[in-house]
Amino acid sequence: MYDNCFGNGPFLFRLNDNGCGPNLLSQVCLERGWREYSSENGEENWNLWWKTNSFTVAHTKSLSAWQFTNHIPKGSAICRKDNLVRYLRCMKSVYGSIYDFSPDGYNLPLEYTKLAAECNRIKIMPYDKNCNKYPEDKPIWICKPVSKSQGRGIFLFRRLSDLNYDNNTIVQKYIEKPLLIGGYKFDLRLYVCIPSYHPMTIYMYKEGLARFGTDKFNLKDLTNPFRHLTNCSINKLGPNYTEMKDRIGAGCKWTLKHLRRYFIQAGIHDWLLWQKISNLVILTVLSHATQVPETVNCFDFFGFDVLIDEDLRPWLLEVNLSPALSNDCDADRAVKKPMLHDMFDLLGLPIHNTGLGSFDLWLGTDQGSEGEDKSEDLQKQNRYSRTDISKKRKKKTPKKTKSRGANAAKISASLTDSFSKKPLNLARHTLILDSHKMVSKYSKVAKELTRKHSTASDKFLNQRLAEQLNITGEVWLPPS
DSSP states (O other): OHHHHHOSSOOEEEETTTSOOOHHHHHHHHHTTOEEOOGGGOTTOOSEEEOSSOOOHHHHHTOOTTOEESOOTTTTGGGSHHHHHHHHHHHHHHHGGGGTTSOOEEEETTTHHHHHHHHHHSOOOOOBTTTTBOOTTSOOEEEEETTOOTTTTOEEESSGGGOOOSSOEEEEEOOSSBOEETTEEEEEEEEEEEEEETTEEEEEEEEEEEEEOSSOOOTTOOSOHHHHOOOHHHHTTSTTSSSOBTTTBSSSEEEHHHHHHHHHHHTOOOHHHHHHHHHHHHHHHHTTGGGSOOOSSBOEEEEEEEEEBTTSOEEEEEEESSOOOOOOSHHHHHHHHHHHHHHHHHTTOOOOSOOOOTTHHHHOOOOGGGGGGOHHHHHHHOOEEEEESOSSOOSOOOOOOHHHHHHSOOOBOSSOGGGGGSOTTSOHHHHHHHHHHHHHHHHHHHHHHHHHOTTOOHHHHHHHHHHHHTOOSOOOOOOO
């Protein structure tokens, strides 16, 4: 069957334009029995092209049926910080408070006067030298250069006179009361795969990372990046990175499973939090979905960064086009390799000549030939959860075999199957409007359930939510 889809030769993967890419990605591809592309094989003789930057529309239109790329043209618009601020502000003006999950922001230099007006609107009190602090009504702002990543160029300030920038930048209100663990600030890195915008299909991986600052959080010191920034590329250079820190230990990363175990020990009931995060991801993707053209054999792989405040309210910080695939610590190894394998299974990409079932690669199980006959069991193990707006796929992908279908489980995560009943000839804006209505309903039902059953188990809440919204699949939750 695979021969009909991908030809008789090996499955070739290509990394960027120069053949260089993350070692972990290369390792996963080689484990699947794939072979690395070489220019000697021929200009178009490849099956998967993985690039850090995006592809053009013209390039993706020329793809053959056996070729895949890891970016959808124009699908990365939300990964630019200035675009994300603009899109979410626009959607909030149309759909209201449902989009109140991103800090107020301004695109500079275009909106400098608006930022200045907002700063001047707030009554500024003089600096109190006696108590060595600023008054609470003087907000903190965070400046993020649009063209930089990994925390480079980010700084905090209180006074507009302290704002210095030399290129396109966004300035947002700083979340001054984040949820802390052991006195340390953290955020979440969530992995999202979008194989199609038409119909819209969103998968969110069940595992992820909690990323910590390596110095204790303190608003008196705004110049120390190890207190306020959670980027691993910054904190692994900090003096306290390897030290055993209160509660969080050495390093700067936990898995989501580790985080949920901490929540249980701390008496934090987090079920509603994860449902809010799931809706946050859906709404963010919806904010630009109408601008993305229909494509074939393309997918997007995003890293969503989410901060949780002390009221267990999630805030979207940014969306990463090419989330880091480094392999620096135990948390990375526990999350990223199985995530990549699951994503390739999800997309129906083959395993060639390995003699292994997909889950053997990290779970150590021996499924052998019986694995192909147990598709229902494997579907239950799948770590991706799916949000469906239509069951029908316009995408022209090769016909799936049992092995591929077993690991590309169809699981409705956060929207009900009522979307599947909508005719495909609906205008895009109508579908977007209906999607927002369903997210609003989902959010309302989830809040009501936690109000009535504040101490109920995750299983009970999942069942009640599925019953009330007619969800036939699994409600998205990280492992616990």
